Amino acid sequence: xxxxxxxxxxxxxxxxxxxxxxxxxxxxxxxxxxxxxxxxxxxxxxxxxxxxxxxxxxxxxxxxxxxxxxxxxxxxxxxxxxxxxxxxxxxxxxxxxxxxxxxxxxxxxxxxxxxxxxxxxxxxxxxxxxxxxxxxxxxxxxxxxxxxxxxxxxxxxxxxxxxxxxxxxxxxxxxxxxxxxxxxxxxxxxxxxxxxx
Ligand SMILES: Nc1ncnc2c1ncn2[C@@H]1O[C@H](COP(=O)(O)OP(=O)(O)O)[C@@H](O)[C@H]1O
Ligand SMILES: [Mg+2]
Numbered sequence: 001x002x003x004x005x006x007x008x009x010x011x012x013x014x015x016x017x018x019x020x021x022x023x024x025x026x027x028x029x030x031x032x033x034x035x036x037x038x039x040x041x042x043x044x045x046x047x048x049x050x051x052x053x054x055x056x057x058x059x060x061x062x063x064x065x066x067x068x069x070x071x072x073x074x075x076x077x078x079x080x081x082x083x084x085x086x087x088x089x090x091x092x093x094x095x096x097x098x099x100x101x102x103x104x105x106x107x108x109x110x111x112x113x114x115x116x117x118x119x120x121x122x123x124x125x126x127x128x129x130x131x132x133x134x135x136x137x138x139x140x141x142x143x144x145x146x147x148x149x150x151x152x153x154x155x156x157x158x159x160x161x162x163x164x165x166x167x168x169x170x171x172x173x174x175x176x177x178x179x180x181x182x183x184x185x186x187x188x189x190x191x192x193x194x195x196x197x
Pocket of ligand 1: 010166
């Protein structure tokens, strides 16, 4: 399966999603993560060599692509419109991570409207960094459902475990304490939704 992770904004959990979904999908079939962000965040994450799958830059990905069944592309923030359309054509699924906060949601609606205008419909929203202390996510979810915008059933909670994992070049799956397990369960659940699409 070919999956691209895109959003108009930074800091919404694209790279965190790319790393953890690649971890899950790699348990299904060989998975390659292509870091298409000039910041090279996924490549930096992979630098310690603790990840179970290969991360390649876009420039360096050609030889790896044929050897992998799942290809995940982690995009930069603010992609060009042409890139968005190319990604939509070249992938089975576009995942748009967004926090339920107003400004992030606003940027997400802009991306959705852009896709609608160009008759692209292979995208799905993933709510990320959901703070259980607020009702933001409930409101966001109700809005997205009312507008018939495709949305993953699973949402990713705001958990410090994700910060810890990225700092150590690991995934939350590597931590077998309750926080690690709680965090991993959510991406595992998103991965299952994808496999069952
Ligand atoms: N579910 C989460 N809970 C807590 N922190 C998160 C979560 N997802 C991402 N983060 C943190 O938020 C910041 C931005 O995440 P990142 O995945 O790099 O976003 P993007 O790739 O969209 O810029 C990072 O510091 C990351 O560790
Ligand atoms: Mg990123």
